Amino acid sequence: xxxxxxxxxxxxxxxxxxxxxxxxxxxxxxxxxxxxxxxVYAEAEPVGEEVEIDDLIGSVESVKMASDLFSPISGKIVxxxxxxxxxxxxxxxDAFGTWFVKIEMSDPSQLDDLMDAAAYEKFCEEESA
Amino acid sequence: xxxxxxxxxxxxLNARMVDYAGWEMPVQYEGITExxxxxxxxxxxxxxxxxxEVLVCGEGSGEFxxxxxxxxxxxxxxxxxxxxxxCYEDGGTVDDLLVYEMDENxxxxxxxxxxxxxxxLHINDSLTSYREKYPDREGDVQVIDDSAYYGQIxxxxxxxxxxxxxxxxxxxxxxxxxxxxxxxxxxRQIQVEKPGFERKMIISxxxxxxxxxxxxxxxxxLTAEVWDLFxxxxxKPVGLGARDSLRLEAxxxxxxxxxxxxxxxxEGDMGFFVDFSREFQGGEKMKEKSTRKRIALVSEGRAIxxxxxxxxxxxxxxxxxxSGSFSPTLGKxxxxxxxxxDFPDDTDMVVEVKVxxxxxxxxxxxxxxxxx
Numbered sequence: 001x002x003x004x005x006x007x008x009x010x011x012x013x014x015x016x017x018x019x020x021x022x023x024x025x026x027x028x029x030x031x032x033x034x035x036x037x038x039x040v041y042a043e044a045e046p047v048g049e050e051v052e053i054d055d056l057i058g059s060v061e062s063v064k065m066a067s068d069l070f071s072p073i074s075g076k077i078v079x080x081x082x083x084x085x086x087x088x089x090x091x092x093x094d095a096f097g098t099w100f101v102k103i104e105m106s107d108p109s110q111l112d113d114l115m116d117a118a119a120y121e122k123f124c125e126e127e128s129a
Numbered sequence: 130x131x132x133x134x135x136x137x138x139x140x141x142l143n144a145r146m147v148d149y150a151g152w153e154m155p156v157q158y159e160g161i162t163e164x165x166x167x168x169x170x171x172x173x174x175x176x177x178x179x180x181x182e183v184l185v186c187g188e189g190s191g192e193f194x195x196x197x198x199x200x201x202x203x204x205x206x207x208x209x210x211x212x213x214x215x216c217y218e219d220g221g222t223v224d225d226l227l228v229y230e231m232d233e234n235x236x237x238x239x240x241x242x243x244x245x246x247x248x249x250l251h252i253n254d255s256l257t258s259y260r261e262k263y264p265d266r267e268g269d270v271q272v273i274d275d276s277a278y279y280g281q282i283x284x285x286x287x288x289x290x291x292x293x294x295x296x297x298x299x300x301x302x303x304x305x306x307x308x309x310x311x312x313x314x315x316x317r318q319i320q321v322e323k324p325g326f327e328r329k330m331i332i333s334x335x336x337x338x339x340x341x342x343x344x345x346x347x348x349x350x351l352t353a354e355v356w357d358l359f360x361x362x363x364x365k366p367v368g369l370g371a372r373d374s375l376r377l378e379a380x381x382x383x384x385x386x387x388x389x390x391x392x393x394x395x396e397g398d399m400g401f402f403v404d405f406s407r408e409f410q411g412g413e414k415m416k417e418k419s420t421r422k423r424i425a426l427v428s429e430g431r432a433i434x435x436x437x438x439x440x441x442x443x444x445x446x447x448x449x450x451x452s453g454s455f456s457p458t459l460g461k462x463x464x465x466x467x468x469x470x471d472f473p474d475d476t477d478m479v480v481e482v483k484v485x486x487x488x489x490x491x492x493x494x495x496x497x498x499x500x501x
Contacts, residue, residue, distance in 0.1 A: 037160060041432075041433055041455070061455065063161040063162060063374055064370050
């Protein structure tokens with residue numbers, strides 16, 4: 001069974017968001033990594049890029065599937081996790097502990113449009129039904 | 130969705146099930162990577178009961194099949210299995226298949242699940258054209274879809290023979306059949322009567338992984354108990370995801386990717402299995418219809434090619450990826466691509482594949498990707 005984490009916000013495209021001050025840490029959920037299977041490629045967009053909601057912020061690939069990460073929030077990428085390129089398997093091992101990018105938010109009120117853990121859990125149940 | 134006789138086994142193992150050609154099939158059990166490695170290093174087993182079995186039987190059936198298929202099925206030893214291609218009149222591909230001689234004047238065609246109904250219609254239509262074309266040929270050919278009565282398990286990997294021999298008694302082989310199994314050559318079969326069942330068990334030294342292996346055709350009702358024999362022995366179940374990776378690594382084409390209504394066997398690099406020295410359906414127009422060829426590509430970096438990605442040579446688009454994946458065995462992206470006929474024949478050249486927004490370098494190699 002996959003898990004959700006209580007203190008995070010979630011997007012319908014299976015990204016999680018952790019808020020630290022004005023910065024949003026973003027990764028893919030445990031449900032997403034499980035659906036993709038063993039990850040063999042991961043990449044995050046570089047520091048400095050300005051992104052809007054739904055812009056590309058990273059990519060992951062398993063043996064059979066390729067999937068993109070879309071930004072759940074607008075702002076500027078202030079950190080990009082390069083370690084995922086060398087070790088994409090860490091995302092399978094600890095999806096909620098492996099961030100792709102940190103975004104300095106331009107409009108934190110956008111967080112209100114994301115799901116909380118309970119809503120996301122329900123959303124995943126519906127998706128796998 | 131249709132279910133194979135092993136459906137409950139897959140569910141009990143918590144396999145991830147998908148709709149494959151209308152069948153509920155396991156795409157993976159524990160993970161594609163470890164399932165690929167099990168087959169490359171030891172042994173694994175696949176439920177391939179969704180494959181179709183079509184009988185072409187009756188007087189004149191061999192002669193009809195020789196005309197229908199890309200190679201002759203007659204004039205061989207009785208236990209020999211023929212891999213051949215079924216073509217449209219215009220040279221496009223209907224399906225690729227294996228032909229088993231079951232009896233005098235009776236052949237079993239093993240076809241892709243997704244194509245089975247189309248194949249049966251095509252074979253029946255072709256039989257009508259054949260009769261019109263050769264009114265003087267005697268015969269009473271019948272086409273029978275026998276798929277529902279068979280299950281099939283593929284046991285593949287370097288340890289497959291030793292597993293098969295260890296389980297030979299339990300599989301119901303007598304001493305002579307066991308000896309036959311020990312010496313069974315590639316593309317040969319053993320047929321074993323199963324008391325109480327009309328259909329026989331067929332052990333075939335064939336596969337779709339590039340490893341040594343056996344495909345076991347069984348009366349549908351016996352499929353689960355044979356699966357359990359292998360499972361209890363410790364043979365790892367392997368899903369369709371790993372099966373596709375294994376076949377691609379082994380350089381084997383897949384219908385719908387390297388062959389289709391619009392892709393001729395020649396374009397799919399299947400010329401070895403097309404015998405132009407005799408007349409056959411599709412043979413006349415095939416060369417004219419062929420405007421591309423299949424090449425094999427290995428990633429020079431981390432990029433993973435996927436179906437449909439465009440291929441570039443010197444900044445010009447020259448083709449498209451027909452099957453692309455990450456190779457668990459090589460740890461690199463690999464692909465087949467269909468490129469223009471004037472693409473150079475040299476290997477070791479570098480092309481670019483557009484992966485998302487970037488142009489990534491790939492080396493042209495000679496398939497297979499994984500050599501045994």
